[in-house]
Amino acid sequence: MAKRTKDDSKQKTAPATRTKRFLKLAGMTASVAGSYAAERVRRAFNEEDKEERQARAYDKMANQIADTLGELKGAVMKVGQIASQTQDFLPKEFSQALQRLQKEAPPMDYEVIARQVERELGAPPEELFKEFSEEPYAAASIGQVHKAVTLDGKEVIVKVQYPGVDRSVDSDLKQLKLTLKLGGLLKLPKESVDQLFEEIRERLNEELDYENEARNIADFQRFHAKDEGLIIPSVVRQLSSKRVLTMECVEGDHISAVSAEAYGQEVINLIGRRLFRIMADQLFKFHAIHGDPHAGNFAFRPDGSIIMYDFGCVKRLKPEIVHAYSQALTAGLNADYDALDNYLVDLGVRVSGKPAVEQDYYAMWRDIFIRPFRSKDEEFDFASSNLHKQVASKATTVFKYMDFFQPPVESLFIDRMIAGHYWMMMRLGVQAAFRKELEDYLDLSSAA
Template sequence: MAKKPVTSRRGRFFKLAGMTASVAGQFAGSRARQFLGRESDEERSLQYARMADEIVDTLGELKGAVMKVGQVASQTQDFLPREFSEALQRLQKEAPPMPFDIIRQQIEAELGAPVAELFGDLQAEPYAAASIGQVHKARLKDGTEVIVKVQYPGVDESCDSDLKQLRMALRLGGLLRMPKESADRLFEEIRIRLKEELDYENEAANIRRFRAYHERHPWVLIPRVIDSHSTRHILTMELAEGDHVSQVAPDRYDQKTINLLGERLFITMADELFDFQCIHGDPHAGNFAFRPDGTLILYDFGCVKSLKPAVVAHYRQALIAALEEDYEALDQHLVNLGARVAEKPAISPDYYAMWRNLLIEPFAGDEPYDFGRSDLHRQIAAHTHTVFRYLDRLQPAVDSMFIDRMVAGHYWILRQLGVQAAFRKHLDSYLKDH
């Protein structure tokens, strides 16, 4: 029998409090066994895995802010035990849908009329389900085909308490491997972004901004907002369909077209970062679609990060220093970005050289790099243990966190598409002083 969804603030609080108590108890028991010398590394790893499964199952059931934080945390592997970062990857998958009765009630409460008066047709089967809401296809009374994005009830009101409970669970479980000041900044940045993402009126404004900016890119399509059927918790947009990355197959997309799509993805990302200085901060595969004519379709502008010009400048200079193997300058630029603790000694050039030589691989020459066969992510995972040598000198770079998330997301999409392209000339053009 399916579990009844938890939608009240009280219900969410007790669900998270129960998880927190359980995780804290398991961690305390593990620490006691370690102190007495009765827990091996293998047993500790299994204990971490059990704790991780409990956290991930709870976050996935509750959806909302905590599930979104879990998705972000899965991409900050350097500061979590391996068992947790691996388990949190499950939250990147499509979420199970909310029952349609709850969705219909939310639509009618927000738009102030029965569904039959608002739409010519509204499909009960979800088009997509995610962490804070789900999408349904519909048709307006005038025949316009649309999608309706409906926020799960209770998610907005519970955001702050959810985050406090999740942070407590991670702290009591011994999982926040960073100074309190860094954790404060990280969770505050996540809270601000989530508050923006939970406000669909804000997302509608973001869509209008990005549509205006990408008019210079005729091959970028962003669906138009239907204002008459949109509120803070409901967002209705024209239907603009394309192929999911998993549907980009050789029968309709030859390698030349795939490479063109990859080049356009790179240009879109780099223009937003270095020129627009405002980025699409949730670049997973579900937020992109493709067409055989080379069109890119961009969805979901709830998570948008406006960047300070100084942050973009420091990020650019850090890339230049890394490419030029000037590790003294790189260290200082990372301090400026907030990724390196200023009061601590500089990090070894050998450490920077290792990461530089690894990450430069897609930009190493003029020959096309085969993203489809790339194992860069595995190489990165194999070297993450080296971070612990400098954990007292490194910290999450809050101001550039979403840049890193955007870059990582685009890497995965290029890999899934099977793009073969040489981006070094493009990169060099963006790194020139503006």
């Protein structure tokens, strides 16, 4: 895992019962629905300052949702983390508030973790391990990690799932969907919303199965076996189960410790090129992607090595989706907006049967997203990139064409992977030109 500083001030928590979870979420739903209804009444009688009042109402609702999801952890917190990475289908106030959920969650009491280990592995941690740290090494939405030493002296990390998380997924998602609907926040057809939540539910159930994650790790280790500078820690299967995953301890620096002063710009650029290759290989060759690419799931070393963690969320891609995605990228690079419109229909992003979207709209987005790929030779400086600000400034234009587009169910996790890598490139301060590499991958995908 990436090295981090211990914060003893964090308040530990106990798992919420299913009844408590339901009441918390139901209370959140009622409050959000009430706020939305009240705001609609105010708008009906007073047109002045309409946008300002709406922004204040959205900000209040967003912060209440973020606070509740963060407290309950589990499936709803994970969905909040996913939602925070999109500006497309939620007002910007929600994306901003939900960004808080990307930070490390408060840990559970050690007694809760010890009981979960005993339930899953048949004995308490002190019998199964030579050493087992009571202080968590990291805490997240669905589980937390502890450092340990096996009986034969091997240093490992043990990921323990919070009790009851897997049993609450369906009810959590049902309640969250109701909240967003009653809050007037999902201005999408019911069928599209149902498809989007079903995709998220499937990925969450896979992520909650640590035996599935162990298989994913083995698959990605085989695929990347010859990739220099990439390390994927191995599973200790005899100390793993559906809700406990023990892996060899392979440490590196958290992204916050990587700087030009500490690593040198040349090494940082090497890391950036390796990150791009890893992402593109998984997408265009393996047709399976690491679906949770936030900075906490990567660590780095001064020799340019990258360590990848957490393969619970893996999206297996249909070949036709990869083909349509690559064709859409090719059309975008070539400013062929008629072809782009057609491939977006194939991807399920554009609603079929609607008239073609105006080319100026596509050109606006293309001019923003092409910047890191504008030149084959001139390096793009991610440290000074403002792509995310440009996207945010154009977010309101999405609502003008809302009837023409729908949630990209099949490519949702591709977009999430690319967004996650963009943020890492920016935080690392990578300077690189990726146009030639991207074109090579697109040519390879078209020929397949």
